[in-house]
Amino acid sequence: MVPTEQAVGLMYAHDLTRIVPGEGKGPRFRRGQVVRPEDVPVLLAMGKEHLYVWEPHPGMLHEEEAALRLAEAGAGGGLRWDPPAEGKVSLRAAFRGLLRVDAARLEAINAIGDITIATLRDATLVEEDTVVAGCKVTPLLVAEEQIRRAEAMGRWIEVKPLAPLRAGLVVTGSEVYKGRIPDKFGPVVEEKLARFGCPVVYKAYSNDQAEMTAAKIREAVEAGAQMVLCTGGMSVDPDDATPGAIRRAGADVVTYGVPFLPGSMFLFAYLGDVPVMGLPGAVMWEKVTVFDVVLPRVLAGERLSKADFVRLGHGGLLPRE
Ligand SMILES: Nc1nc2c(c(=O)[nH]1)N[C@H]1C(S)=C(S)[C@@H](COP(=O)(O)OP(=O)(O)OC[C@H]3O[C@@H](n4cnc5c(N)ncnc54)[C@H](O)[C@@H]3O)O[C@H]1N2
Numbered sequence: 383m384v385p386t387e388q389a390v391g392l393m394y395a396h397d398l399t400r401i402v403p404g405e406g407k408g409p410r411f412r413r414g415q416v417v418r419p420e421d422v423p424v425l426l427a428m429g430k431e432h433l434y435v436w437e438p439h440p441g442m443l444h445e446e447e448a449a450l451r452l453a454e455a456g457a458g459g460g461l462r463w464d465p466p467a468e469g470k471v472s473l474r475a476a477f478r479g480l481l482r483v484d485a486a487r488l489e490a491i492n493a494i495g496d497i498t499i500a501t502l503r504d505a506t507l508v509e510e511d512t513v514v515a516g517c518k519v520t521p522l523l524v525a526e527e528q529i530r531r532a533e534a535m536g537r538w539i540e541v542k543p544l545a546p547l548r549a550g551l552v553v554t555g556s557e558v559y560k561g562r563i564p565d566k567f568g569p570v571v572e573e574k575l576a577r578f579g580c581p582v583v584y585k586a587y588s589n590d591q592a593e594m595t596a597a598k599i600r601e602a603v604e605a606g607a608q609m610v611l612c613t614g615g616m617s618v619d620p621d622d623a624t625p626g627a628i629r630r631a632g633a634d635v636v637t638y639g640v641p642f643l644p645g646s647m648f649l650f651a652y653l654g655d656v657p658v659m660g661l662p663g664a665v666m667w668e669k670v671t672v673f674d675v676v677l678p679r680v681l682a683g684e685r686l687s688k689a690d691f692v693r694l695g696h697g698g699l700l701p702r703e
Pocket residue numbers: 553554555557558563564565566567568613614615616617618619622645646647661662663664665666
């Protein structure tokens with residue numbers, strides 16, 4: 383560390399951030415640049431009367447190298463990263479996909495001491511180029527030993543690609559089947575599927591009879607559907623026959639009821655390898671429901687278990703506007 387007036391000709395040891403309210407924030411001087419005489423008044427106006435100048439220290443890593451090593455060791459597929467800026471390396475999704483974060487591993491790495499890694503939530507759908515994690519260490523120089531320990535823990539983040547599936551749609555409800563009201567649920571589901579490029583290869587209406595709905599679920603699979611979505615009839619009224627119909631079609635129910643709102647009366651089952659879902663009324667009515675959480679995971683090729691649904695409760699209450 384040297385007084386700023388005496389630093390001319392030496393090398394900056396880290397990026398120096400300038401923040402001017404209303405104007406901007408960013409690195410004004412970069413690590414590795416040589417301090418010029420005209421920098422001195424700017425630095426003093428930023429409140430920097432002393433500067434760290436670069437000199438190597440054995441057993442210690444510079445913040446930028448440490449952050450890069452954290453990114454390289456932790457990132458699985460589907461990620462790319464920017465060069466370090468202000469000591470931080472940001473990981474970005476290389477394509478639209480499902481972000482998976484090993485939260486337990488991440489917690490263990492953040493417990494080491496000087497490492498701070500922040501991510502988006504596990505199992506989030508992310509668009510291409512979204513920043514999904516920021517890797518940083520707190521001191522300018524960090525013990526390499528800490529970074530080695532993080533590296534030894536392996537990968538803790540990836541973005542999985544999504545592959546569209548052919549969908550079958552069974553819209554239940556006597557009111558729609560008998561033409562008393564127009565179908566408003568089918569189009570909502572079709573629009574959501576279209577966003578993921580999933581073609582609807584089968585669509586049928588069913589009365590509130592389990593036998594008829596079950597037959598249509600099986601027809602959907604015979605027509606080549608790789609997942610079947612049934613709408614309506616999911617709660618406790620005498621005419622709510624959809625859960626029974628899904629069982630009757632021969633599917634094994636993974637869960638009926640999910641700790642997530644809206645959409646808690648959601649049902650998820652497998653008919654062989656084909657996911658069959660029962661979508662409650664909220665999926666037609668609310669913009670975002672448990673269906674929007676489950677669909678990307680299915681398209682990412684995950685086989686979901688009861689534990690995957692049980693875990694949704696913490697954070698599963700979507701805030702209301
Ligand atoms: N006592 C209870 N009441 C409710 C419960 C419960 O557990 N106990 N669950 C609530 C939840 S959660 C939901 S969600 C809703 C309704 O769930 P359902 O899936 O059973 O919905 P339906 O009864 O079939 O329909 C509700 C409503 O939406 C209209 N609808 C349904 N399908 C269509 C369609 N294709 N096009 C247009 N409109 C449709 C239907 O006519 C009804 O008006 O129950 C809560 N209540």
